[in-house]
Amino acid sequence: MVDKAMSNIHRTRFPLSITKLLFFTLMLLSLILLFLFGSPPSTAAWESSVRQSATPASSKALTVLVTGAAGFVGTHVSIALKRRGDGVVGIDNFNSYYEASLKRARSDLLARHGVLVVNGDINDASLLNSLLEVVKFSHVMHLAAQAGVRYAMINPKSYVHSNIAGLVSVLEACKNANPQPAIVWASSSSVYGLNSKVPFSEKDRTDRPASLYAATKKAGEEIAHSYNHIYGLSITGLRFFTVYGPWGRPDMAYFLFTKNILKGKQVAVFEGPNGGSVARDFTYIDDIVKGCLGALDTASKSTGSGGKKNGPAQLRVYNLGNTSPVPVSKLVSTLEKLLKVNAKKKVLAMPSNGDVILTHANITLARNDLGYRPTTDFETGLSKFVHWYTQYYSSSASRANTV
Numbered sequence: 001m002v003d004k005a006m007s008n009i010h011r012t013r014f015p016l017s018i019t020k021l022l023f024f025t026l027m028l029l030s031l032i033l034l035f036l037f038g039s040p041p042s043t044a045a046w047e048s049s050v051r052q053s054a055t056p057a058s059s060k061a062l063t064v065l066v067t068g069a070a071g072f073v074g075t076h077v078s079i080a081l082k083r084r085g086d087g088v089v090g091i092d093n094f095n096s097y098y099e100a101s102l103k104r105a106r107s108d109l110l111a112r113h114g115v116l117v118v119n120g121d122i123n124d125a126s127l128l129n130s131l132l133e134v135v136k137f138s139h140v141m142h143l144a145a146q147a148g149v150r151y152a153m154i155n156p157k158s159y160v161h162s163n164i165a166g167l168v169s170v171l172e173a174c175k176n177a178n179p180q181p182a183i184v185w186a187s188s189s190s191v192y193g194l195n196s197k198v199p200f201s202e203k204d205r206t207d208r209p210a211s212l213y214a215a216t217k218k219a220g221e222e223i224a225h226s227y228n229h230i231y232g233l234s235i236t237g238l239r240f241f242t243v244y245g246p247w248g249r250p251d252m253a254y255f256l257f258t259k260n261i262l263k264g265k266q267v268a269v270f271e272g273p274n275g276g277s278v279a280r281d282f283t284y285i286d287d288i289v290k291g292c293l294g295a296l297d298t299a300s301k302s303t304g305s306g307g308k309k310n311g312p313a314q315l316r317v318y319n320l321g322n323t324s325p326v327p328v329s330k331l332v333s334t335l336e337k338l339l340k341v342n343a344k345k346k347v348l349a350m351p352s353n354g355d356v357i358l359t360h361a362n363i364t365l366a367r368n369d370l371g372y373r374p375t376t377d378f379e380t381g382l383s384k385f386v387h388w389y390t391q392y393y394s395s396s397a398s399r400a401n402t403v
């Protein structure tokens with residue numbers, strides 16, 4: 001009986017100890033794997049990678065925090081700064097307004113250039129404060145925004161979140177920093193709204209926005225005024241005119257048309273009243289980058305400290321355009337020529353969803369103060385975009401399916 005009982009015990013205990021052994025082995029393995037690949041970086045490691053990315057090549061170089069660094073303009077500006085020896089740290093929330101894979105690819109490109117992009121939102125005050133504590137940034141290039149004129153009717157709150165609350169969050173962090181950085185930020189040609197006097201000059205009216213997007217950018221300019229007035233922040237707003245080029249934004253017409261023409265899909269070409277053309281002062285990304293660097297290089301220091309103003313500070317706003325508007329019909333015919341494919345065009349009356357008929361920049365002020373001189377004509381710029389587009393989307397079949 002005892003023997004039988006013992007053998008029963010052995011029969012039941014043996015599988016139990018195997019299970020326990022397996023369980024503990026798996027636990028140990030998971031811990032090792034977590035330690036090797038999945039452990040969150042320690043604060044010290046994070047700070048050290050931020051500092052490394054922010055280290056300039058010389059003591060005279062700038063140290064710039066770029067918001068929206070994985071965005072179109074943010075990527076190009078960050079690379080240009082890094083290339084000339086400035087220290088650069090990026091921040092981006094990698095939101096899903098358009099394909100996140102493109103933002104990841106831009107971020108990988110930045111990493112190859114030695115620029116760290118912190119994954120975070122500009123509305124995260126404690127993250128911004130930490131970044132400004134870890135590094136004494138000389139400048140903040142604020143490019144994070146909810147872009148797109150027509151999408152504002154679909155998701156209006158995202159514009160308030162990024163372009164108003166987000167801007168205030170950045171300015172709050174900068175106002176509290178010691179020393180306060182100088183700020184250069186992206187406004188928009190859309191602030192001219194219903195202004196019909198061309199070319200658009202910085203002196204023209206900007207109190208009749210045609211879209212919520214434009215209204216949030218105009219509000220941003222007024223918010224900038226108040227932070228400059230109260231806290232002594234040096235602030236420069238740049239009114240970008242329909243920026244295009246490699247690594248661009250898939251929601252924009254030149255990008256969307258390229259995709260649709262190649263796929264044999266219809267493109268909607270908007271026209272103005274009485275069949276008139278709709279035109280944009282399309283501006284090539286490399287020219288915009290030069291304007292951004294010019295604005296950073298000529299920005300005066302902020303005057304405040306400890307959240308208090310110690311004297312008047314610089315407050316500027318500039319048009320960054322190309323000065324030669326191109327009709328949307330010309331955009332389509334140029335793409336047809338470059339892609340060697342006829343577009344399936346559908347001409348539609350411009351919907352009343354925030355669009356304006358014409359944009360045209362007067363750039364005298366930017367030329368005089370920033371040395372801004374755009375040099376890329378539309379066909380050259382568009383052919384560079386098409387070259388990039390075909391390379392980028394042919395390098396991976398899976399990418400093509402996600403466009």
Ligand SMILES: O=C(O)[C@H]1O[C@H](OP(=O)(O)OP(=O)(O)OC[C@H]2O[C@@H](n3ccc(=O)[nH]c3=O)[C@H](O)[C@@H]2O)[C@H](O)[C@@H](O)[C@H]1O
Pocket residue numbers: 147148149187188189190240241242243251252253254267268269270271278279280328350355
């Ligand atoms: O300068 C700016 O501040 C803004 O520039 C850009 O806005 P827009 O100039 O409106 O560019 P984009 O959408 O490419 O439309 C281009 C043209 O194609 C026409 N258009 C558009 C779509 C379409 O299906 N058909 C069409 O004819 C359309 O009517 C327009 O005439 C940025 O997106 C915006 O974030 C902001 O930065």
